[in-house]
Amino acid sequence: MRVVSKILNATFACCFSTLVVLGHAQSPEAKKPDAEIRLATTTSTEASGLLGVILPLFERDSGIRVRVISVGTGQALKLGERGDVDIVLVHSRPDEDRFMAAGFGSVRFDVMYNDFIIVGPQSDPAKLRGLPSASGALKAIAGANLLSPNPPIAKFISRGDDSGTHKKELALWSDVGIVPKDIKFKPWYIEAGQGMGEVLAMAGNLQAYTLSDRGTFNAYKNRVGLDAIVSEVPGLFNPYGIMPVNPAKHPHTKHEAALKLANWVVSPAGRAAILSLKVDGQSLFTPGAPPVK
């Protein structure tokens, strides 16, 4: 009996100290085991592994369970508008602003962003350096080739694999009224259909431009002989915002718990968790708001 009680005591002490260390920021109310919120978010946050890294930490810290519904940005916002979820985490700033203006969200926080770069040969044949926007830079590539389509002055390699980066690239083209489908098979627009690393290697070999996320480029830049030509300009940031659903619109939502999640992801603990998600030693997301839109 004495042995058993000793073990029990030790176990209790251990648990208690853990709770003291981890639970210092929580109110007792949030630790109710039945506290559970529903988060609508985009597939990218789930597929990248981000939610798998940060949510367990939040759940441990807060005692609140988070059920994730991962859909497209538009669908996620609709779920919020209808009050089917308690909080949304998406990456489409204009849509988010409309969501807030219509009063569906109680508050919006900038959670994190990822960052694209237009990389290319050091010689920068299309003279992109210093251009103020990403789509402007792509337009300059297209323009440079009008003079000499074959052989092209400035090649551009597209991922062509329906990845997030590929979609980002297509969106940038469409900003300047260019549809890559229509320019396909032109010698300067190369649709690779491969991963980021392979496309960077290809761009290096062909001395072509391409759009890359910063993390992968950082991992490859020493090997591929490419420079970051255009970065940190509008169009190259992909910011994520988190918005608890406004209880004034949907009183049944668990606003208090949702707000806790929103506050946590922008807290130092949340920021550290976001930074801890790394691929090849590079963080996939940078916490906070992007320096420009």
Add this chain to the structure above:
Amino acid sequence: MNLTTATVEAFRLLFAFDPQLWGVIWVSLRVSLLALLIAAPLAIVLGFLLATVPFRGRRAAVIVLQSFLSFPTVVVGLVLYVLLARSGPLGSLGLLYTQEAMILGQAVIAFPVLAAFTLAAVQGADRIVRETALSLGASRSRAAFTTLFEVRFAVMAGLFNGFGRVISEVGCAMMVGGNIAGLTRNIPTAISLETAKGEFAQGIALGFVLIMLALGINASLNYFQGEGGMK
């Protein structure tokens, strides 16, 4: 999309002559056939010489050739990539990410298959073939060619086998071709991309084409061998 609807869609794409799909098929056929065309004469001559001309180190040469049979295609791709890359020794040729690079790679992959089949066929030919030719007045070299001609169906089997190996090869084609739409995207690299994109219909349609090609090849090989090999 489940398997049934993907398959139905695959057939729709095929028989609607979807230009993108058939473009990919065309790239595959063109690259693989040209690769065989380049590799075959040299490989057959090599296999034939290995089988007929005794020289020091022949056994070693045969062993090397046979081990090349199981050489991974990605290694061929890697070596070719290093050679053809911009900073590589042949970088100035600008061959990387072209059909020519793919043809070269596939020719290298097909070469040992063709040579080994020829070697085995000529070696396996009965001594009596050569003796008959010699006794009827053929010179030694002429008798050797007669032997090669007599085993032409076995050599052809090597050709078909080599075609099967290169038409379905993905590693080297991806590395030196780059899977560029409309240029170096062939059936295997397209399948790999479509699968990654979740476009199973395209993948299945292309897989179906590969299977049909394999069937066609084996059927015609069987036919030819039947013509030549039946007692």
Add this chain to the structure above:
Amino acid sequence: MTPTMSALKVGAVDAGLLTITQLQKSFGERTLLNIVDFQLNSGNIYALTGDNGAGKSTLLRILAGLEPADVLRGNFESQSMNGADYTQALRREIVYVHQHPYLFNTSIAANIEYGLKMRGMDSQTRQSLAQEAIRWAGLRHVADVAPKRLSGGEKQKVALARAKVLNPRLLLVDEPTANLDRAARQQIVALLRQTASSNNCVVVACHDREIIDLPGVARLHLEAGKISV
């Protein structure tokens, strides 16, 4: 069976076509052939007999230049035969027919034309000679059949026709009637008789009494490595 006896032994031209002064062949310790002073004459058919393993095939193959002898000294007409170099010219005078002849995987006509082609004959002459040889061998009814589908007897006939069109001075035929039925055997024997002429010599290795007992056939018996007449 039209040919007369005179076709078998045309005159007694005893000028030696082939004269062997010495022929030796051993396999390891065992001496298979040890022949001295042996002569083949034009205008003759010889039946080469001997037990299985006596070396009949080996002797024929050595004479045909398909197998090297340890020692070979002799003359074929005026050409000297040395085991080391068996000249193309000699090879064109001596044709060897295997026991189970190999037919090229082409057509019967192409098989018969093969040797003519090797001798640089034009294709038109080749074709007419081949047709003639097909008639001679009684193969017209199977002329379009793939060689691989012929029976053993038919294959043997094609091989004899293929050899005969070349008019070799020395024709060496290895057990042509072994494993054939009686009808085929008789046809082969008839063809063999017709291949002999005044200026050639036919050597047939056989056990076949139908050949050995033919009138005018000279017998060579191989035993213990030696030939006795």
